[in-house]
Amino acid sequence: MTDLMLLVPELVLVGAALALIVVARRVQSAQSAAMWVVVAAIAAVGSGWVFAARVPSTGFGGTIAGDGYAQFFNVLFAAIAALAALLSVRHLNSEHVRPAEFFALVLLATTGMMLAASAMDLLIVYLGLELMTLCSYVLVGITRNRAISNEAAIKYFLLASF
Numbered sequence: 001m002t003d004l005m006l007l008v009p010e011l012v013l014v015g016a017a018l019a020l021i022v023v024a025r026r027v028q029s030a031q032s033a034a035m036w037v038v039v040a041a042i043a044a045v046g047s048g049w050v051f052a053a054r055v056p057s058t059g060f061g062g063t064i065a066g067d068g069y070a071q072f073f074n075v076l077f078a079a080i081a082a083l084a085a086l087l088s089v090r091h092l093n094s095e096h097v098r099p100a101e102f103f104a105l106v107l108l109a110t111t112g113m114m115l116a117a118s119a120m121d122l123l124i125v126y127l128g129l130e131l132m133t134l135c136s137y138v139l140v141g142i143t144r145n146r147a148i149s150n151e152a153a154i155k156y157f158l159l160a161s162f
Helices: 006-020 030-052 068-087 089-095 098-115 121-141 147-161
Strands: none
Touching: 006 030, 006 068, 006 098, 030 068, 030 098, 068 089, 068 098, 089 098, 098 121, 121 147
C-alpha cells in the first residue's frame, strides 16, 4: 500500500482523464473541460505533497522514486498542464476540437512525463516516455478536418516509429 502512495499524483491524473472520457458527450465547452484539467493538476500536486511525508523514498522494488527530484518535476509538469489547458481554450473553440478528448490526452501525456521523471528503472522510463509520445501523436492530429494536421500526425508517427 505504501508503494502505491508513490503513484498517487499519476493516479489522480489518470482518474481525471478517464472521467473526462466517460463524460465526453456532455462536455461541449472547452472552458468547462479546462477547469477539469486545472483541478486535476492541483489535486495531483496536492496529493503528492500530502503523501510526501508518509511515502518511502523508493517503491515497487526500487523502480519508482519519491524523492525531491520527482516531486519537483511532478509539480512542474502539473503546472505546465494546467497552464496549457487555460491557454488552449480559445484555440479549441476556433478549431472545433472536442475538448474532453483533447484534455484527456493532455492529462495522460502529463502522467507519462511524471512517470518518466520518477522512474529509477529504464523500463519505467520507457513506459512513461511511450505514454507521453503516444498521446502527443494523437494531439498533433486532433484537428481531423485539416489535411495539414493529418499529414503532420502521420509523419510524426512514422519518424518516431523507426
